[in-house]
Amino acid sequence: MKEVIHQYGVELDWVAGLAAQLGGHVEGNRIIIPDEVHPGNRYILPINESLTAFIIDVNYRQDVVFKLRNTRSDFVGIYFNLTEGDSIHILDEVSRTAGRWGYNLAIFDADMQGDFQVKAECTTYMIAIFIKKTALKQYISNIPEYTQLVESIFNPKLNTIVRFDRMSNQAWWLMNELRKVSPEGPLYDVFVTGTVYGLIGDYMDQLISQEIIIEQVIAADVVNIMTSQAFLIENIENAFPGIAGLSSKAMMSETKYKKLFKKMTGVSPNAFFLSNKLSFAKEVLETGNYTIAEIADRFNFFGASHFIEQFKNAYGVPPKEYLTQL
Structure with a gap:
């Protein structure tokens, strides 16, 4: 398996190194990789001094593990990920299948390392978006609901920015509309x-409609919550444990466990379990x-009545009406 140790950032000094490790080179805004390795589009666009986007639309022809080891801590990465096929996130040797549970959006502090x-x-x-913490802080400070929390959110002694979430239908539509546009076009x-x-x-x-939980998170906490998510999915056909x-x-108190689970996923463990249970049940229904x-x-x-209601x-x-819409 090919190993690529790399970093990200708003500044572009990481781009040439990533291209070289992938066996390619940089041409303008693009990382060019030989088609026999993994063809597709890797496009980097600095949007302003505080914001950079990295678009990856690639078919892999070999196994690769990307080891993210940032040297800067002044940005947050927002990752909208529609990966199809076998891909996993790895943190402290604990694996988490990417995308399988519907969590196709991740927000990570630059200090968080992972594979x-x-x-x-x-x-x-x-689409990976790298945004300076100073710019993100200024943006969030203009949201009335978070005015009182802004300083705590960006204080590393009080809080770690980490979140697994689901992208909205609007976000999915935006990504797929961009995918239709050629990177070679003049308006790309x-x-x-x-x-x-x-x-x-x-x-x-x-x-705006979600609760922001202020809490420091260490790598072991993330691993324990990821492991707990995996356990819930493995037992999805059973009752909530x-x-x-x-x-x-998870080797936590009940209070800490519920708090960190909701901080990282935006929902309670019970809501996570029910949401995924319904998702799996819907797949079976569709057959x-x-x-x-x-x-x-x-x-x-x-x-049956409880299932229909949920x-x-x-x-x-209801399920029957859903089937008629397929």
Whole structure:
């Protein structure tokens, strides 16, 4: 497996090093890699002095592990990731499947180190946005809901910026519209700039309705929450295991466990479990091979009526009506 140790940042001094490690070179805004290695588009655009975008739309023809080791701590990375195929995030030797649970948006402080492993035949489509903490702080300070929290959010002694989230339908649409535009076109930079501002604005709109939890997070905490998420997914067809057992497995108090889980995912452990249970149940429903009662039993709902109620709460329509829309 090819190993690539690299860094990111708003400044562009990392670009040539990344290109060289991938066996390629830089031409203008693009990293050019031989097609026999992994063809596609890698495009870097400095939007302003505080904001840089990195568009990756690549088909991998060999296994690669990217080891992110930033040397700067003055920015936050926002990663919109629509990777298809076998890819995993690795932190302290603990793996987390990328994208499988619907968490296709990640926000990381530059101080957070980690690995991203992709397998041959995997297709990565990602827009990474690097934004200076000073600029992000100024932006957030203009949101009335967060005025009192701004200083704490950006105080590393009080808080770590880390979040796994779901991109909105609007963000998904913006990414796919950009994907239709050729990087060779004369207006590509304009489209990238518009997309990046659209993605940032859309996510900030999401944040307004969510609680921001101020808490320091160390790598071990992230690993324990990731491991807990994996355990919940592995037991998705069972009943919710309960906070006491989950917090014990994560080697945390119940209070700390619930607080960090919600900080990192935006939802409670129970809500995470139910959301993914419904997602898996919806996939089974779409096959057309099972009745609603059978799906309700398989995924340990209290009964068909309970499954129908929860499905409608999540997707806006009951299961039968959802099937007619496919």
